[in-house]
Amino acid sequence: MALLRISSPHTHRALGTGSVMRTVVLATLPGLAVLTYFFGLGTLHNVLLASIAALGFEALVMKLRHRPVMFYLRDCSALVTGVLLGLALPPYCPWWLVVLGSGIAIILAKQLYGGMGFNPFNPAMVAYVVLLISFPLQMSQWAAPLDIGGQTPGVVVALEQIWLGQGIDGYTAATPLDTIKQNSTLLVSDAYLQDPVLSAGQFAGAGWEWVNIAFLAGGAFLLYRRIFTWHAPVAMLLSLSLMAFLFYDGGSSTSGGSIVFHLLSGGTMLGAFFIVTDPVSSAVSNKGRLIYGALIGVLIYIIRIWGNYPDAIAFAVLLMNFAAPFIDYYTLPRTYGHSKSQRATKKDDT
Amino acid sequence: MSDTNQWGDIAQKGLWNNNPALVQLLGLCPLLAVSGSVVNALGLGLATMLVLTSSNMAVSLIRKTVSDAVRLPAFVMIIASLTTCIELLMQAYTYELYTILGIFIPLIVTNCAILGRADAFASKNPILPAAWDGFMMGLGFTLVLVTLGAIREIIGSGTLFANMHLLFGEVGRNWTLTLFADYPGFLVAILPPGAFIITGILIAGKNVIDKHLADKAAAQKDKPVKGSKRVRTTGKIA
Numbered sequence: 334m335a336l337l338r339i340s341s342p343h344t345h346r347a348l349g350t351g352s353v354m355r356t357v358v359l360a361t362l363p364g365l366a367v368l369t370y371f372f373g374l375g376t377l378h379n380v381l382l383a384s385i386a387a388l389g390f391e392a393l394v395m396k397l398r399h400r401p402v403m404f405y406l407r408d409c410s411a412l413v414t415g416v417l418l419g420l421a422l423p424p425y426c427p428w429w430l431v432v433l434g435s436g437i438a439i440i441l442a443k444q445l446y447g448g449m450g451f452n453p454f455n456p457a458m459v460a461y462v463v464l465l466i467s468f469p470l471q472m473s474q475w476a477a478p479l480d481i482g483g484q485t486p487g488v489v490v491a492l493e494q495i496w497l498g499q500g501i502d503g504y505t506a507a508t509p510l511d512t513i514k515q516n517s518t519l520l521v522s523d524a525y526l527q528d529p530v531l532s533a534g535q536f537a538g539a540g541w542e543w544v545n546i547a548f549l550a551g552g553a554f555l556l557y558r559r560i561f562t563w564h565a566p567v568a569m570l571l572s573l574s575l576m577a578f579l580f581y582d583g584g585s586s587t588s589g590g591s592i593v594f595h596l597l598s599g600g601t602m603l604g605a606f607f608i609v610t611d612p613v614s615s616a617v618s619n620k621g622r623l624i625y626g627a628l629i630g631v632l633i634y635i636i637r638i639w640g641n642y643p644d645a646i647a648f649a650v651l652l653m654n655f656a657a658p659f660i661d662y663y664t665l666p667r668t669y670g671h672s673k674s675q676r677a678t679k680k681d682d683t
Numbered sequence: 684m685s686d687t688n689q690w691g692d693i694a695q696k697g698l699w700n701n702n703p704a705l706v707q708l709l710g711l712c713p714l715l716a717v718s719g720s721v722v723n724a725l726g727l728g729l730a731t732m733l734v735l736t737s738s739n740m741a742v743s744l745i746r747k748t749v750s751d752a753v754r755l756p757a758f759v760m761i762i763a764s765l766t767t768c769i770e771l772l773m774q775a776y777t778y779e780l781y782t783i784l785g786i787f788i789p790l791i792v793t794n795c796a797i798l799g800r801a802d803a804f805a806s807k808n809p810i811l812p813a814a815w816d817g818f819m820m821g822l823g824f825t826l827v828l829v830t831l832g833a834i835r836e837i838i839g840s841g842t843l844f845a846n847m848h849l850l851f852g853e854v855g856r857n858w859t860l861t862l863f864a865d866y867p868g869f870l871v872a873i874l875p876p877g878a879f880i881i882t883g884i885l886i887a888g889k890n891v892i893d894k895h896l897a898d899k900a901a902a903q904k905d906k907p908v909k910g911s912k913r914v915r916t917t918g919k920i921a
Contacts, residue, residue, distance in 0.1 A: 441880070467870040 350449070354409035356560055357607065358416055360551035364603065365420065367547040371478045371540035373485025375424020378495060379431055380416050386435035387415030394444040410449050414438050417457040417607055421600060421647070422464070424476045425486070425494045430468060434460040454654045455614045458647040465642065473643070475508050478530070478540025509538030509598045510643045513590045521584035521591070537597035545602040552606025561610040564619050565626035569605050570596060572630030580638065589638040604633070604646035614654045621657075621664040629653045690815060697819030703796035704827035704882075705889050710796040713787045714828055715878040719839065722846050724832025725825070726780045727787060730769045732821030735797050738762045739817030742805040758801045759792070766791045780849040796824060827885065834881050839873035841866030 368376040391411035395402045405411075418434050438460035446452045465472045476485070486494065507515070512528050525531045531538050537545070556563055577595040582588050595601065600608075609615065609626055616625040629649045636645030703709045710731070718724045741761045749757045770788045773781040781788065791797070800820050805813040837843055841863040847855030871877045 463871050463876075466874065467872075468867060469870075471867070 350408040350410065353560055354413045356558055357413050357555065358409065360555045360560075361416055361420060361548075361607065363551050364544060364548040367544050368420070368424070371485075371544065372424045372476045374488060374491045375426075375476055375486075375495070376420065378491065379422050379424060379426070380419030382428060382431045383419035383422070383435050384412050384415035386432045387411045387418070387439050390436050390439040391444075394440060394448075398444075398448075405449065408449065411439055411443075414443065414456045417603075418460050420603060420607075421457065421461050423472060423474055425491060426471050426474070427498055428495050430464060430471055434464050437463050450613055452613055453658075455608060455611050455650055458608060458650050458654075461647045462651060465647070508643060509534070509541055509594070510637060512538075513588075513594070514638070514643055516586065518586055520586055521588050537594045541599070542597040545597040548602035548606060552602060555606060555610075561612065562619060562622065564622035565609045565615055565629075566605040568623045568626030569609050569630040569633075570601070572627040573601065573633055574630075576631055576634035580634070589634070595634065595637070599637070599644040600646040601633070604629075604650065608646060608650050614650075614657060616657045616660045616664070618661065618664045618666045620666065621660045624660050624664065625653055625657060628656070689812065693812060693816045694819045697816065697821075697823045698826070699823070699889075702823040702827060702889075703799075703820055704824050705886050707796065707799070708886075709799055710794040710824060711882075713790060713794065714824075714831065715875060715882065717784055717787050718828055718831040718835055718878060719873045720836045720846065721829060721832045721844050722780070722849050723783060724828040726773075726777065726850050727784055727791075728821075728825030728828040730773065730784075730788060731791055731794060731797070731828075732818065732825050734762065734765050734769055734791050735800060735821040735824075736814055736817035737765050738797055738801055739805040739813040740810055741765070742801040743808060743810045743813035746806045754806060755798075755802070758798060758806075762797055762801070763792045777850055783849070796820065831878070831881060831885065834885075835872045835877055837862060838869050838881075839871075839877065840868050 365376065365380060388406055388411050392402050392406060395405050415435055415438075418438055419431065422431060422434065438456035441463075442454055442456035442459035443449070443452045507530060509530055512524065512530055513521070516524050516528075519527065534540070534542050552566060555561060556566075573595055574592045577589065577592040580589050581591055584591070589595075590598075605626075609629055616622050632649035632652055633645045636642065636648050640648070642648065697703075701707060704711075704714050713727055713731070717727050738758075738761055742758055745757070745761075766789060769791070770781075773784075773788060800817060804816045808816070833843060836845065841861065843860040843862060844855075844858045847858045849855075851858075872881065
C-alpha cells in the first residue's frame with residue numbers, strides 16, 4: 334500500500350546536459366569500433382587525444398574566466414566536441430593536428446562566443462574546416478580500409494606515425510568519394526569492378542559502408558532515447574537522396590554516384606545524426622529543423638560533386654549554421670490559443 | 684591647450700587613444716586584405732601614411748576657401764589625385780610590390796580613415812597640426828598593419844620579413860628570418876579568416892592594456908600621498 338503521495342511530474346528521467354552528452358558519446362561507440370576495425374588504431378587514438386585536449390582547453394578557459402572548472406567539465410559538452418572532432422579527422426594524422434583542432438574548437442569556436450549554448454557554429458566542424466583549409470596535405474590522407482590494405486598498422490607503427498611523423502607508406506588510399514569524384518572515363522558500374530576500394534565493398538565502398546551503418550545504428554539509438562527529434566537528420570538524408578537520384582543519370586562516367594553510395598560514404602551518417610542534430614547551432618522549431626536539415630543535404634551534394642573538397646559535411650553544416658537564426662525567424666511555431674501563426678515578419682505598421 | 688601639449692596630444696591620439704585601425708576601425712578593407720606578410724603591410728602602410736599626411740596638408744590649406752556644401756567632393760578629389768601620385772610612384776620604383784598590392788593601392792582613396800581625418804581634423808586646423816595629425820594617424824595605422832602582417836606571417840608561413848627586397852631593393856633579399864624549420868604552414872592565418880581573428884585579438888589586447896592602465900591610475904589616485912593629512916587625525920603619515 335503506497336501511502337506516499339508524490340505530486341507531478343512523475344517522470345524520473347532527468348535530462349540534464351551531462352546525461353544527454355554522455356548518451357551521445359555512448360552512441361558514437363559502434364561507429365568508433367567499426368572505424369577502428371577497418372582503419373586500425375588511428376581513429377581511436379584521435380578520439381582519445383582530442384577528448385583529453387578538448388577537456389584540457391575547456392578547463393584552461395574556465396580557469397581564465399574564473400568559472401567553476403569541474404561544474405563545466407561535468408556537462409561533457411567539451412568531451413562530445415573532442416569525440417566528434419576525433420572521429421572526423423583522418424586516422425594517423427600527426428598529434429599536433431588533433432591538439433590544434435581541439436584548441437580551435439574549444440577556445441575559438443566555443444568559448445570566445447561565450448561558451449556552452451552560445452556558439453553560433455558547431456565547434457568540431459569549425460575546427461575541422463580550419464584544419465582542412467590550413468593543412469590540406471595532412472587532412473586528405475585517409476588510411477586504406479582493412480579489406481584492401483591487407484592489414485592495419487600495428488600499435489608501434491601507428492604511434493611512430495602519429496607522434497614522430499615517420500610516414501607509413503602503402504597504408505593510405507583514395508576514399509570512395511575521392512574515387513568517384515576523380516573518375517571521368519569509367520561508367521559507375523565499371524568503376525565498381527575495377528577500383529580496389531569500390532570493388533571490395535558490398536554497396537558503397539570497402540569499410541565506409543559499415544562505418545556509416547554503425548553510425549546509423551548509434552543515431553537510431555539516440556532517436557529512440559529521444560535525445561533529438563527526427564526532423565533534421567531525416568530531412569538531410571532525404572534531400573541528399575533526392576539530389577543523388579536527380580543527378581545519378583543511370584551511372585555514366587560523369588555521374589555523381591547512386592543514392593546508396595551517397596548515404597553510405599564519407600561522413601553522411603556521422604553528420605546526419607551527430608553533427609546536424611547539435612541543439613545549439615541548429616534551428617529550433619520542428620519546421621525549422623526540416624528546412625535546416627534539407628538544405629544541408631542539398632549543400633552536401635553540391636559541394637561533394639561540384640566543389641573542390643571530397644567531403645562536404647563540415648562546409649554544409651557551417652553554411653547552414655549561418656542560416657539557422659534566419660530560418661528560426663521565418664518558422665516561428667503557432668502559439669497555443671492563437672488562431673493564426675504569428676509570423677516574425679509581420680509588421681505592426683502595415 | 685599649450686603648444687607643446689597639443690603636439691603630444693595629437694601623437695598620442697593617432698598612435699593609441701584614437702588609433703584608426705584599432706579604435707575607429709576605419710580602413711579595415713586594406714587592413715585585412717593585404718596584411719598577409721610584413722612587406723605587403725609595410726608597403727601599403729607607407730603609401731597610406733603619405734597620402735594621409737599630404738591630403739591633410741592640402742585640405743588644411745583650402746579649408747577657408749571651400750564652402751561647407753561642397754567640401755566632401757573637394758576632399759575626395761584631393762585624396763584621389765594624391766593617391767594617383769603614390770600609385771605612379773610605386774609603379775615606378777617598386778613595381779613588383781605594386782603588382783602584388785594591386786587594386787588596394789587605388790582603393791586608398793576609399794579608405795575612410797583618410798576622409799575622416801580630412802573632415803574631422805584638417806578642415807578645422809592650421810597646416811602644421813594637420814600635417815602632424817595625418818602623419819601620426821598614418822603611423823598608427825601602419826604600425827597596426829605591420830604588427831598584423833608580422834603575426835600573420837609568423838603563424839601562416841613561419842617566416843618574418845620575407846621578400847623585403849620588394850620594398851628595399853637588393854639589400855632586403857636576405858633579411859628573411861626563418862623561425863621554424865619544416866614549418867607546415869598554418870594557412871588559415873594568411874587567408875581572410877585569420878585576418879579577422881587576429882585583428883579581433885589585437886583589439887582585445889589593446890582593451891586589456893587600457894583597462895589595466897585605467898585600474899592602475901585609479902589605484903594611484905586613491906593611495907595616500909606621503910606627508911598628506913588623514914581626514915580625522917592630526918598626525919602626519921610617516
